[in-house]
Amino acid sequence: MIQASVCTIGDEILIGQIVDTNSVYISRELNSLGVKVRDKISIGDNYGDISFYLNRAIEDSEIVIVTGGLGPTKDDITKKALADLTGCKSFYYSDLQLDIIKDICKRRGMELSPLNRDQALVPDNCTVLPNFKGTAPGMVFRLCKGKRKIWLFSLPGVPFEMEALIPDVSEVIKNECNIADIYHKTLVTYGMPESALAKFLEEWEDSLPSELKLAYLPNPLTGIRLRLSVYGEEAEYANTIIDKAASELKDLLGNKIYGVEKDTLDSVVSEYLRRNNKSLSIAESCTGGLISSLITSNAGASDIYIGGITTYDNLSKVSLLGVCKETIERYGAVSRECAIEMAEGVRKLFNSDYSIATTGIAGPSGGSEEKPVGTVWIACVGDGFSDSQKSIFSGDRTRNISRFAAEALNFLRLRLETELNHTL
Amino acid sequence: MIQASVCTIGDEILIGQIVDTNSVYISRELNSLGVKVRDKISIGDNYGDISFYLNRAIEDSEIVIVTGGLGPTKDDITKKALADLTGCKSFYYSDLQLDIIKDICKRRGMELSPLNRDQALVPDNCTVLPNFKGTAPGMVFRLCKGKRKIWLFSLPGVPFEMEALIPDVSEVIKNECNIADIYHKTLVTYGMPESALAKFLEEWEDSLPSELKLAYLPNPLTGIRLRLSVYGEEAEYANTIIDKAASELKDLLGNKIYGVEKDTLDSVVSEYLRRNNKSLSIAESCTGGLISSLITSNAGASDIYIGGITTYDNLSKVSLLGVCKETIERYGAVSRECAIEMAEGVRKLFNSDYSIATTGIAGPSGGSEEKPVGTVWIACVGDGFSDSQKSIFSGDRTRNISRFAAEALNFLRLRLETELNHTL
Numbered sequence: 001m002i003q004a005s006v007c008t009i010g011d012e013i014l015i016g017q018i019v020d021t022n023s024v025y026i027s028r029e030l031n032s033l034g035v036k037v038r039d040k041i042s043i044g045d046n047y048g049d050i051s052f053y054l055n056r057a058i059e060d061s062e063i064v065i066v067t068g069g070l071g072p073t074k075d076d077i078t079k080k081a082l083a084d085l086t087g088c089k090s091f092y093y094s095d096l097q098l099d100i101i102k103d104i105c106k107r108r109g110m111e112l113s114p115l116n117r118d119q120a121l122v123p124d125n126c127t128v129l130p131n132f133k134g135t136a137p138g139m140v141f142r143l144c145k146g147k148r149k150i151w152l153f154s155l156p157g158v159p160f161e162m163e164a165l166i167p168d169v170s171e172v173i174k175n176e177c178n179i180a181d182i183y184h185k186t187l188v189t190y191g192m193p194e195s196a197l198a199k200f201l202e203e204w205e206d207s208l209p210s211e212l213k214l215a216y217l218p219n220p221l222t223g224i225r226l227r228l229s230v231y232g233e234e235a236e237y238a239n240t241i242i243d244k245a246a247s248e249l250k251d252l253l254g255n256k257i258y259g260v261e262k263d264t265l266d267s268v269v270s271e272y273l274r275r276n277n278k279s280l281s282i283a284e285s286c287t288g289g290l291i292s293s294l295i296t297s298n299a300g301a302s303d304i305y306i307g308g309i310t311t312y313d314n315l316s317k318v319s320l321l322g323v324c325k326e327t328i329e330r331y332g333a334v335s336r337e338c339a340i341e342m343a344e345g346v347r348k349l350f351n352s353d354y355s356i357a358t359t360g361i362a363g364p365s366g367g368s369e370e371k372p373v374g375t376v377w378i379a380c381v382g383d384g385f386s387d388s389q390k391s392i393f394s395g396d397r398t399r400n401i402s403r404f405a406a407e408a409l410n411f412l413r414l415r416l417e418t419e420l421n422h423t424l
Numbered sequence: 425m426i427q428a429s430v431c432t433i434g435d436e437i438l439i440g441q442i443v444d445t446n447s448v449y450i451s452r453e454l455n456s457l458g459v460k461v462r463d464k465i466s467i468g469d470n471y472g473d474i475s476f477y478l479n480r481a482i483e484d485s486e487i488v489i490v491t492g493g494l495g496p497t498k499d500d501i502t503k504k505a506l507a508d509l510t511g512c513k514s515f516y517y518s519d520l521q522l523d524i525i526k527d528i529c530k531r532r533g534m535e536l537s538p539l540n541r542d543q544a545l546v547p548d549n550c551t552v553l554p555n556f557k558g559t560a561p562g563m564v565f566r567l568c569k570g571k572r573k574i575w576l577f578s579l580p581g582v583p584f585e586m587e588a589l590i591p592d593v594s595e596v597i598k599n600e601c602n603i604a605d606i607y608h609k610t611l612v613t614y615g616m617p618e619s620a621l622a623k624f625l626e627e628w629e630d631s632l633p634s635e636l637k638l639a640y641l642p643n644p645l646t647g648i649r650l651r652l653s654v655y656g657e658e659a660e661y662a663n664t665i666i667d668k669a670a671s672e673l674k675d676l677l678g679n680k681i682y683g684v685e686k687d688t689l690d691s692v693v694s695e696y697l698r699r700n701n702k703s704l705s706i707a708e709s710c711t712g713g714l715i716s717s718l719i720t721s722n723a724g725a726s727d728i729y730i731g732g733i734t735t736y737d738n739l740s741k742v743s744l745l746g747v748c749k750e751t752i753e754r755y756g757a758v759s760r761e762c763a764i765e766m767a768e769g770v771r772k773l774f775n776s777d778y779s780i781a782t783t784g785i786a787g788p789s790g791g792s793e794e795k796p797v798g799t800v801w802i803a804c805v806g807d808g809f810s811d812s813q814k815s816i817f818s819g820d821r822t823r824n825i826s827r828f829a830a831e832a833l834n835f836l837r838l839r840l841e842t843e844l845n846h847t848l
Contacts, residue, residue: 297712
């Protein structure tokens with residue numbers, strides 16, 4: 001199987017000021033092409049380290065992808081290291097990239113600075129991948145080490161600029177590298193922690209053919225992904241054993257499986273609503289707008305989402321959502337009764353088909369013995385029904401808020417599956 | 425300067441299913457202790473790769489921190505690799521960790537499985553860092569390579585479990601390693617892109633003493649952080665040159681600087697409101713709840729935040745927020761007039777001191793020549809004023825939503841600084 005190394009350059013990654021999402025994006029893309037990512041390395045803007053690691057990467061991997069180290073405030077260390085590594089002696093200005101840079105400066109009402117101009121300067125042995133979204137161009141180098149051919153890509157560090165160049169990178173890899181076939185299927189589950197799921201599936205896993213691999217990929221916002229993969233087998237055979245295993249998993253896990261591949265709870269819920277021409281509104285307390293934010297992160301959200309209300313104090317739960325004052329006095333704001341009245345209130349206000357509501361204690365303070373930090377009441381209301389559920393989680397504030405949101409979306413998902421007679 | 429290598433283990437990182445936030449957290453912590461992170465490596469659950477990289481890491485670095493590879497569904501590959509690397513022959517059950525595991529199973533209503541029990545099994549040459557939040561314990565190994573002493577830490581991969589063990593790790597490093605003094609000060613800016621900021625500061629930067637380093641750390645949600653650092657100098661001298669530079673930066677950049685260290689736009693705005701006993705409400709359209717979610721991510725948000733409304737369709741802008749139908753017909757929903765009426769409406773509904781509103785086009789569709797994708801109108805309303813502003817960004821949907829939210833928070837921040845006579 002063809003192996004790749006991914007190298008992200010930048011002091012900001014090493015000092016922990018930013019999260020390295022670039023290598024995640026690249027790994028996912030390589031994986032779907034059937035390229036195995038052997039390692040991912042983050043290093044500083046430092047000639048010695050860049051040279052050292054790139055030299056090692058081209059020893060081990062047929063594909064090396066470098067991001068970052070090309071910004072206008074960086075010294076041209078990365079370009080120098082790449083030029084030296086690939087035996088290039090001279091640089092030239094890429095006309096196309098220079099035009100793009102001029103255009104960007106013009107649109108931003110800025111003069112063309114020498115710093116910006118020099119971003120179009122590239123080693124003369126590379127092929128330029130023009131970056132239409134930013135100033136630093138992508139570069140492709142082809143190296144030979146004895147009989148081995150290596151493709152080395154250098155991409156800008158700004159995520160959306162890098163992402164825009166990935167189709168070009170994929171084209172080169174697909175056309176030039178001898179990729180072994182890979183077959184994947186991912187089923188997405190919610191509702192069982194990893195260890196319980198592993199125990200539950202242990203016996204079944206042991207019965208799988210050895211060519212079929214199962215991976216557990218947990219995430220607090222989306223649940224655990226179960227990824228089935230087969231490398232380097234015949235397409236028909238690979239698909240047959242993957243499909244059989246996927247179908248067995250569905251039988252074993254039932255509605256704990258909610259989607260496939262990149263599905264998330266918010267995308268699946270949105271899709272159910274869209275397909276049935278139904279609409280949603282959301283009342284949030286403890287989740288503070290996160291569920292609304294997740295639903296609207298999907299393109300086309302306006303087709304199914306009417307709106308939401310975050311009522312962070314009790315008064316607005318009463319005045320805006322129409323929760324009875326007595327309900328809060330008698331049961332407290334974190335209660336089944338309050339959650340249901342919130343969901344009913346927001347549904348009426350926005351005149352939506354369905355609504356969900358959350359009210360809970362994310363922490364760090366606000367908990368009691370009876371209602372500890374991590375407690376959440378969730379309600380889901382539609383024509384002729386109003387469901388509710390209590391859950392208790394034990395994370396910090398950020399994690400609790402995420403888990404509350406995921407739990408609420410899953411609660412709605414389960415209800416919609418029944419309501420709309422859905423089967424995966 | 426003491427150097428560290430951070431190694432995250434897990435196929436889920438290499439195939440790009442999860443973002444590696446652990447190494448970010450650890451890097452930040454090491455950095456603040458005065459330890460330089462030399463490299464960060466992600467590798468798979470594979471004995472050969474783990475051994476290879478750990479062997480290399482202990483050659484280069486005095487501190488090696490490994491996370492992950494310890495889950496109940498993983499084979500005990502990481503523990504085996506650590507035991508072999510450190511010359512350990514036997515394992516034992518950590519009584520304390522076993523008690524914690526039993527307790528967790530009991531609380532979750534699960535039986536103690538052999539998979540879970542074996543998570544308490546540790547090499548007999550390590551010191552256990554008990555993990556009270558999960559089943560896999562942390563481990564500390566002390567190695568000697570000739571005269572070099574190396575500290576090797578193995579931590580669980582679940583972020584909040586790993587984070588809970590970091591104070592223990594820091595204690596060991598502070599007590600056992602000979603850390604050179606490090607002095608940092610970070611100023612957080614908003615409103616100038618990196619290249620413009622760099623050009624603006626170029627001359628000043630050249631005038632800095634050579635011991636003082638300036639780093640640019642950009643982030644779409646918070647702006648660009650300017651980090652000043654001095655390594656290994658006398659405290660008094662280091663602090664003097666850092667304070668002088670920080671004060672010069674404040675003079676140069678004025679209210680483009682909004683905070684220090686870990687401040688974010690949402691935390692700074694929250695703090696202004698808290699200090700002045702003022703309250704906020706938010707009306708969101710294109711940002712879909714993200715601003716509300718950011719504000720409520722801060723502990724104690726209920727002191728200053730009353731609530732918010734996401735009106736994703738025009739009808740609810742009219743019926744809920746009281747935007748005039750004629751305003752939308754005449755100017756469109758993405759307009760100064762609509763933004764102001766949204767902010768006025770939400771302020772009245774929640775009876776807050778201040779309010780902000782966003783209405784824009786995040787994309788991918790919905791743009792026009794006059795109002796392209798990336799256009800946002802922001803309004804900020806308070807006693808006796810209603811301000812508004814148009815901005816145009818050019819990212820994808822996700823990035824545009826983030827930039828809209830940041831721009832709105834900054835717009836409010838600038839207004840609050842004037843209103844409340846704030847000086848940094």
